[in-house]
Amino acid sequence: MEMLGYLADGFATSLSPINLFIVLIGVTAGLFIGAMPGLGSVNGVAIVLPLTFIVPPSSAIILLAAIYYGAMYGGAISSILLGIPGASTAVATTFDGRPMAQQGKAGLALIAAACASFVGGTISVVLFTFLATPLADVALAFGPAEEFALVLLAFTTFVGLGGDDILKTIMMICLGLALSTVGLDLISGQPRLIFFDQPGFFSGISFLVLAIGVYGIGEILYTIETQKTAPQVTPAKVTFSELWMGIKLLNKMWKTMTLGSTMGFFVGMLPAAGATPAALMSYGIAKLTSKTPERFGKGAIEGVVAPETANNAASTGSLLPMLTLGIPGSPTTALLLGGMVMWGLVPGPMLFIEQPDFVWGLISSLYTANLAAVLVNLALIPVFVWALRMPFTVLCSVVFVLCLVGGYAPSQKMHDVWLIVGFGVAGYLLRKADYPMAPLVLALVLGPLMEKSFRQTLIAEQGNILAFVERPLSGTFIAISVVFFLLPLLKHLKSLLGRTPNRVR
Amino acid sequence: MLTADRIIALSLMALSAYFMWHAAELPIGWNGMTGGPGGGAFPFWLSAIMFLTAAAIIVRSYRGKIEYDSNFFDTDTIRSVMLVVVVLTITVALIPIAGAYIALPLFLFWYLKVFGKHGWFLTACLCVATPVFLFFFFEVTLKILLPKGFTEPYFFPLYARFF
Numbered sequence: 142m143e144m145l146g147y148l149a150d151g152f153a154t155s156l157s158p159i160n161l162f163i164v165l166i167g168v169t170a171g172l173f174i175g176a177m178p179g180l181g182s183v184n185g186v187a188i189v190l191p192l193t194f195i196v197p198p199s200s201a202i203i204l205l206a207a208i209y210y211g212a213m214y215g216g217a218i219s220s221i222l223l224g225i226p227g228a229s230t231a232v233a234t235t236f237d238g239r240p241m242a243q244q245g246k247a248g249l250a251l252i253a254a255a256c257a258s259f260v261g262g263t264i265s266v267v268l269f270t271f272l273a274t275p276l277a278d279v280a281l282a283f284g285p286a287e288e289f290a291l292v293l294l295a296f297t298t299f300v301g302l303g304g305d306d307i308l309k310t311i312m313m314i315c316l317g318l319a320l321s322t323v324g325l326d327l328i329s330g331q332p333r334l335i336f337f338d339q340p341g342f343f344s345g346i347s348f349l350v351l352a353i354g355v356y357g358i359g360e361i362l363y364t365i366e367t368q369k370t371a372p373q374v375t376p377a378k379v380t381f382s383e384l385w386m387g388i389k390l391l392n393k394m395w396k397t398m399t400l401g402s403t404m405g406f407f408v409g410m411l412p413a414a415g416a417t418p419a420a421l422m423s424y425g426i427a428k429l430t431s432k433t434p435e436r437f438g439k440g441a442i443e444g445v446v447a448p449e450t451a452n453n454a455a456s457t458g459s460l461l462p463m464l465t466l467g468i469p470g471s472p473t474t475a476l477l478l479g480g481m482v483m484w485g486l487v488p489g490p491m492l493f494i495e496q497p498d499f500v501w502g503l504i505s506s507l508y509t510a511n512l513a514a515v516l517v518n519l520a521l522i523p524v525f526v527w528a529l530r531m532p533f534t535v536l537c538s539v540v541f542v543l544c545l546v547g548g549y550a551p552s553q554k555m556h557d558v559w560l561i562v563g564f565g566v567a568g569y570l571l572r573k574a575d576y577p578m579a580p581l582v583l584a585l586v587l588g589p590l591m592e593k594s595f596r597q598t599l600i601a602e603q604g605n606i607l608a609f610v611e612r613p614l615s616g617t618f619i620a621i622s623v624v625f626f627l628l629p630l631l632k633h634l635k636s637l638l639g640r641t642p643n644r645v646r
Numbered sequence: 647m648l649t650a651d652r653i654i655a656l657s658l659m660a661l662s663a664y665f666m667w668h669a670a671e672l673p674i675g676w677n678g679m680t681g682g683p684g685g686g687a688f689p690f691w692l693s694a695i696m697f698l699t700a701a702a703i704i705v706r707s708y709r710g711k712i713e714y715d716s717n718f719f720d721t722d723t724i725r726s727v728m729l730v731v732v733v734l735t736i737t738v739a740l741i742p743i744a745g746a747y748i749a750l751p752l753f754l755f756w757y758l759k760v761f762g763k764h765g766w767f768l769t770a771c772l773c774v775a776t777p778v779f780l781f782f783f784f785e786v787t788l789k790i791l792l793p794k795g796f797t798e799p800y801f802f803p804l805y806a807r808f809f
Contacts, residue, residue, distance in 0.1 A: 192783070194788055194790075195783070195787055195788055308699050308702050308703050308706070309699075309703070311695065311699050312658060312696055312699045312700065312703070315692045315693070315695045315696045315699070316658075316696060318688070318692050319662075319665055319689050319692040319693050319696065322669075322688050322689040322692075323689075326672065326685035326686075328685065329672075329684075329685045331672055331685050333668070333669060333671065333672050333685055333686055333689065334665065334668045334669060334689055335668075336664075336668065358734070362727055362730065362731070365723070365726055365727055365730060366720075366722075366723040366726070366727070532762065532764070534757065534758065534761065534762030534764065535758065535762070535764070535768070535772070537757070538753070538754050538757040538758055538762070538772065539754075539772070539776065541734065541753065541757070542750050542753065542754060542776055542780075545737070545738065545741075545750070546746065546750070546780055546784065546792065549746075549792065549793075550784060550788070550790045553790065553791075555738075555741065555742055555793065558738050558741070559738060562731075562734055562735060562738055566731055569727070570654060571654065573650075573719075574647075574650060574651055574654045576654075592688045595683075595688075596683065599683070604676070
């Protein structure tokens with residue numbers, strides 16, 4: 142019960158007036174970002190990160206986590222009111238949220254989404270609280286060999302479970318890792334990959350530059366073609382009687398909600414999976430286990446509840462490996478990790494020992510963020526209905542300016558601003574050609590760790606490459622990575638074998 | 647889409663070749679003395695994998711087993727995206743010369759009034775409010791000076807007032 146003591150200490154941090162204020166600002170900003178079609182948690186965090194220099198690091202990470210949380214709530218708003226998912230994580234919410242809105246039950250759908258998000262968030266934060274310390278304890282035994290194996294495992298999940306084009310996924314992982322080696326070699330200190338002898342490359346390519354480029358500029362370019370006109374907003378009014386009815390309806394769905402949250406949490410921990418597949422899976426399971434599956438897709442309230450619990454739980458789940466192991470579970474947490482490194486905090490098991498105030502302050506802030514998000518969400522529904530009518534070009538222009546200035550601020554070099562524009566255009570083109578962006582950003586963030594741990598191990602073991610498989614923990618990780626890597630190949634073989642008899646016939 | 651896929655894969659191939667050429671300036675092989683790969687090995691071999699992957703994507707596109715969407719760009723999209731990219735580039739080029747406080751409002755004006763076809767009132771509000779916010783947020787609060795180019799002297803009274 143040691144951890145409850147820590148948690149209580151954490152609440153002392155997170156309940157301080159300044160941090161409460163920050164959580165409120167964060168969830169409100171997150172709700173708006175999430176509600177805007179085209180912008181999700183990852184875009185929000187990328188654009189806001191440079192602005193967080195204004196507060197101390199421990200508050201900055203609380204702010205970003207609150208934005209992450211708020212965006213998960215917010216995604217449902219445009220799914221229901223516009224029929225366009227506000228973020229990819231809310232795709233599954235459109236299936237039943239949109240029909241509900243068309244039947245005049247938009248208010249009820251919004252209430253159900255907010256309350257379900259709250260339940261999903263709370264269940265997963267409790268899971269997080271109990272799993273964090275044991276996982277960090279296990280991670281304490283990790284040496285460089287295990288670190289390397291774990292990073293490798295994180296990347297192979299993209300190949301095995303990512304669902305994107307495998308060749309293009311591998312390409313993006315390698316591109317991200319190669320870009321992470323720009324600058325000075327960690328071990329010999331020699332400069333390498335200084336393109337065109339530009340001095341700006343000596344300090345390497347910051348993850349922030351890539352993230353703002355790809356998720357800021359690139360994302361807006363991507364939405365230009367789809368968002369030329371102001372969308373049609375379904376009007377929604379929320380009354381207390383509807384709120385009461387929503388809570389009563391939700392009270393009958395504990396099985397769906399518990400299942401959705403638990404599954405979302407564990408799916409969210411995997412780097413390649415995350416909130417979108419978790420929400421889709423939860424929707425599928427809710428439909429399978431429902432007594433009236435035919436109502437799904439026609440405005441069933443379970444169809445809103447199930448994905449919303451899962452995507453919120455997944456966002457908490459993806460924080461767990463980031464904090465305890467230093468391996469982010471989603472692109473958004475990769476940015477949080479990069480931000481923490483920038484502020485001089487190294488995520489991983491040592492953080493729990495060296496900075497318990499920070500860690501437990503952050504964990505307890507998830508509880509307050511969750512509560513704040515559901516209250517702000519319900520209170521501001523009329524404001525969202527109004528804000529969603531805003532033409533997209535207004536938002537785009539401001540985001541462009543924030544990207545340029547936000548990219549300049551941390552390093553104060555025009556070099557980085559040019560890189561942001563370059564990455565933005567390149568990211569836009571690559572995304573149009575179905576190259577996945579999440580592995581690219583994750584690879585750039587994890588690249589230095591991967592190379593460092595690889596070479597440290599080899600130096601310590603006098604160049605014995607078998608060191609990675611000889612240690613039991615790292616050997617296990619490598620074995621799982623190999624399985625993930627071979628998974629698509631096996632699938633391919635199976636489909637080949639399955640097809641041959643057909644051809645003969 | 648098919649052509650675009652090939653062109654992108656081909657440019658990634660060229661990029662990885664360029665990376666490999668750069669990385670080869672450092673030792674890329676196994677260094678017996680320190681035990682382990684040299685400084686250039688990581689970028690070199692990763693780029694080599696990129697090269698092979700890109701080649702595989704091109705080969706795959708010729709075998710015709712993958713179905714492609716008909717169009718990568720429609721003309722309307724490519725025109726608006728190109729336009730935004732060009733104006734964005736001009737803005738960034740203008741920042742060191744004319745300063746962020748001229749370049750960014752000009753960009754906002756173009757984007758809102760010309761590209762977005764919004765009214766004068768909205769455009770004027772955003773063109774004034776954004777630089778004021780940037781000034782107070784970055785310069786006054788965070789002490790991060792944005793580039794000002796030739797407008798620098800006009801800011802001296804403001805500096806004197808706020809620093």
